Amino acid sequence: MMIQEEIVIVGGGIAGLATALALKRVGFQARVLERNTELRAGGSALTLAPNAWFALRALGIDDKLKPLYQPIQESLVTNLDSGAIQEAKFAGTQDNSENAGVRSVHRKALLEALAEELPPDAIRFSSKLISIKSETLQDSSKVTVLHLEDGTVIQAKVVIGCDGVHSAVAQWLGLSQPLNSGRWAVRGLAVYPEGHGLDHGVKQYLSGGTRAGALTINSKEIYWFVVTYSSLERDISTNPELLLEEVSKNLAKGFPSEFLNVVKHTDRSSLSWVPLLFRAPWNIAFGNVYSGGVTVAGDAMHPMTPDLGQGGCSALEDAVILARCISQAHLTAATDRHWLEKALKRYVEARRWRVTWLVAGAWFAGWVQQGGGGGQEWWSVLARWFRDRFYYPFILPRTRNLIWCDSGDLILSDKRD
Numbered sequence: 001m002m003i004q005e006e007i008v009i010v011g012g013g014i015a016g017l018a019t020a021l022a023l024k025r026v027g028f029q030a031r032v033l034e035r036n037t038e039l040r041a042g043g044s045a046l047t048l049a050p051n052a053w054f055a056l057r058a059l060g061i062d063d064k065l066k067p068l069y070q071p072i073q074e075s076l077v078t079n080l081d082s083g084a085i086q087e088a089k090f091a092g093t094q095d096n097s098e099n100a101g102v103r104s105v106h107r108k109a110l111l112e113a114l115a116e117e118l119p120p121d122a123i124r125f126s127s128k129l130i131s132i133k134s135e136t137l138q139d140s141s142k143v144t145v146l147h148l149e150d151g152t153v154i155q156a157k158v159v160i161g162c163d164g165v166h167s168a169v170a171q172w173l174g175l176s177q178p179l180n181s182g183r184w185a186v187r188g189l190a191v192y193p194e195g196h197g198l199d200h201g202v203k204q205y206l207s208g209g210t211r212a213g214a215l216t217i218n219s220k221e222i223y224w225f226v227v228t229y230s231s232l233e234r235d236i237s238t239n240p241e242l243l244l245e246e247v248s249k250n251l252a253k254g255f256p257s258e259f260l261n262v263v264k265h266t267d268r269s270s271l272s273w274v275p276l277l278f279r280a281p282w283n284i285a286f287g288n289v290y291s292g293g294v295t296v297a298g299d300a301m302h303p304m305t306p307d308l309g310q311g312g313c314s315a316l317e318d319a320v321i322l323a324r325c326i327s328q329a330h331l332t333a334a335t336d337r338h339w340l341e342k343a344l345k346r347y348v349e350a351r352r353w354r355v356t357w358l359v360a361g362a363w364f365a366g367w368v369q370q371g372g373g374g375g376q377e378w379w380s381v382l383a384r385w386f387r388d389r390f391y392y393p394f395i396l397p398r399t400r401n402l403i404w405c406d407s408g409d410l411i412l413s414d415k416r417d
């Protein structure tokens with residue numbers, strides 16, 4: 001079966017759905033291809049910083065989510081090795097027009113809020129992309145031809161790869177494979193039907209090369225994580241009971257009972273264990289992030305370690321800026337047959353350096369926060385000294401506003417005629 005589409009988005013995660021919605025807001029209809037049979041949200045929850053809320057406001061769905069999730073006002077970091085506690089206030093997290101707060105949000109709620117705004121047939125499930133090629137038509141215009149696993153062939157003018165960290169579209173563009181940071185994360189959602197009774201906020205714990213955290217989502221749920229350099233001796237990643245045992249008896253052994261108690265309350269179906277991957281920043285800065293009518297967004301473009309909590313937030317930024325570039329370039333469509341390519345070029349120019357710095361910054365933040373590996377080598381000792389003296393007290397508070405960026409940039413122009 002051969003289908004023709006104007007804009008195809010590969011992948012129905014945060015980036016894919018947000019991009020489809022941003023395009024809808026400026027008057028373009030896109031088809032989203034998702035390999036799964038339904039929307040899937042691995043990882044249960046994520047933290048959305050002000051930049052994400054500005055993007056969600058541009059998409060018109062921030063008011064759906066904000067009443068469900070209260071802003072977090074502060075984060076406490078306890079160094080279990082020294083006993084020192086550092087307190088970080090999230091400056092300006094008041095929910096007003098200038099700032100939108102930092103909130104932990106269910107991933108599923110975010111995906112559903114995005115999907116609900118799309119036309120019913122916008123997402124084509126069970127549609128796995130298996131190959132891409134570029135073809136020149138008789139009138140010398142170019143199209144991209146997508147082959148799906150079910151035999152469907154789609155001809156599209158624009159293809160936006162939002163297919164995650166192992167993106168087939170990024171590979172076709174020639175971007176390098178993601179690198180392994182050498183660290184792993186276990187995440188879960190603890191559920192307390194009668195309420196957990198803890199204050200709303202973030203508590204982090206550091207010990208050697210391990211970092212753990214618990215973030216309240218609401219009065220009954222807490223999202224927790226453990227990030228470590230230690231690798232598992234056997235593959236227990238798909239066995240929730242063994243994974244929980246590994247966390248409490250090994251990875252977070254000796255951590256405060258308050259944290260271990262949260263781990264005990266984990267909903268087994270929410271557990272996940274992932275290697276932390278990132279793309280080499282110079283590959284994003286200088287690599288082929290678009291070609292003709294093909295580009296990438298979200299993790300497909302800039303997979304990053306989660307240490308700044310910006311992967312999903314920056315995917316939402318991508319969506320708004322890509323849609324804005326397409327709608328602005330469309331104004332010249334009558335006179336310029338290359339308007340679409342120019343729109344993608346402008347999008348990549350607008351995003352490239354911001355996400356390059358985010359990827360590099362996230363890697364550095366992870367390395368420093370986890371004590372440079374936690375060993376006794378001079379660089380690990382230096383990383384811990386830097387973390388305790390400079391990173392938490394000075395650098396993190398001062399760089400937050402840069403990372404969370406200005407709301408003025410994340411707006412959409414009017415719909416096309």
Ligand SMILES: Cc1cc2nc3c(=O)[nH]c(=O)nc-3n(C[C@H](O)[C@H](O)[C@H](O)COP(=O)(O)OP(=O)(O)OC[C@H]3O[C@@H](n4cnc5c(N)ncnc54)[C@H](O)[C@@H]3O)c2cc1C
Binds near residue numbers: 012185312315
């Ligand atoms: C431990 C951890 C904690 C994190 N915490 C945060 C946080 O607090 N805040 C934050 O902002 N970010 C966080 N992130 C990052 C965030 O999870 C990602 O950046 C975000 O999910 C990326 O969304 P995406 O849509 O680009 O990719 P994905 O969510 O991976 O979605 C890709 C979609 O494409 C589909 N797909 C893939 N290949 C194909 C194909 N060939 N054909 C069709 N469909 C395909 C997949 O099924 C999937 O639905 C964290 C990441 C990790 C690992």
